[in-house]
Amino acid sequence: MKDGKEILKRLSFLDFREDEYASLVASRSSNPFETLVATVISQNTNDRNTMRAMKNLKERLGYLTPEKIMELSDEELEELIRPAGLHKQKAKYLKLIAERLSGGALEEILSLETEEARDRLLEIPGIGPKTADVLLSLMGRETIGVDRHIARVSSRLGISDGSYEATRRALMNIFDKKDYLRAHLLLIKLGREYCRPRNPRCGECPLRDICDFSHSLKPGDSD
Structure with a gap:
């Protein structure tokens, strides 16, 4: 099982702005x-x-x-x-x-x-x-939304390659409840900037050494 605390620690350098997440901006309206x-x-x-x-x-x-x-x-x-x-x-x-x-x-x-x-x-x-x-x-509840970026990242990392619900449950198991929203936002950011659908930046990814997909690549397969 992947270590959620270690994943968040490694992703903490990612700089994201609230305006990159429309739903997060909307939530500030209460x-x-x-x-x-x-x-x-x-x-x-x-x-x-x-x-x-x-x-x-x-x-x-x-x-x-x-x-x-x-x-x-x-x-x-x-x-x-x-x-x-x-x-x-x-x-x-x-x-x-x-x-x-x-x-x-x-x-x-x-x-x-x-x-x-x-x-x-x-x-x-x-x-x-x-x-x-x-x-x-x-709204502060204990769940994790799985968008296309998070589904891709989860599959490549080896966290889950199943249904939406299987992926949600797997993520909820590895991350602390207090970190669910932060994990959601950081995994989206990782998927957008590094773990892209095409030409993933595996060589620069902070999770490359714990990623099943990265380990499966041959030299030159990704930038």
């Missing part, structure tokens, strides 16, 4: 619904585009609530979030989410124990495991 909206919009796009879409929404609506999202026409909502791509699909899901969470339902869900809250969130169309886990972790 509005869980805004955090959820940002996380949904961030799917299959980068944080810069997500924040452009969020800026449009907040300039139009102010403090984001399910009721305000529901008041928008489908066409206006689609246009507001267009910068993030897949705007028709995301607008459809935001409307469904807003309908299910109106009247304080999100606050009620977040008052539950973590796994029960997670199960309730997963019942809502448009909220998948990653979205639920990112929201909960940013």
Whole structure:
């Protein structure tokens, strides 16, 4: 089993800014619904585009609530979030989410124990495991969201090469509970800068000596 404390120690030099993580920026508003909206919009796009879409929404609506999202026409909502791509699909899901969470339902869900809250969130169309886990972790709950970067890093390190849930559980086993959010952010940063899908920078990676993928490479396979 990999040592979570050692991994975080080695990654501590990585310099990341809050504005590299749209959901983290949204969480500073202390509005869980805004955090959820940002996380949904961030799917299959980068944080810069997500924040452009969020800026449009907040300039139009102010403090984001399910009721305000529901008041928008489908066409206006689609246009507001267009910068993030897949705007028709995301607008459809935001409307469904807003309908299910109106009247304080999100606050009620977040008052539950973590796994029960997670199960309730997963019942809502448009909220998948990653979205639920990112929201909960940013609300201070003990879980780890697994995005594409974290899934790739986890597989290459040899932490987990299984399903989303297998990877989430494996990460929760090796990291201390107090470090879950920090681990999430640092593993994303590692995946973006070093453990890239193509041309990974294995020779410069701070985890190269404990990485199964790096050990499997022949000289010259990576930069």
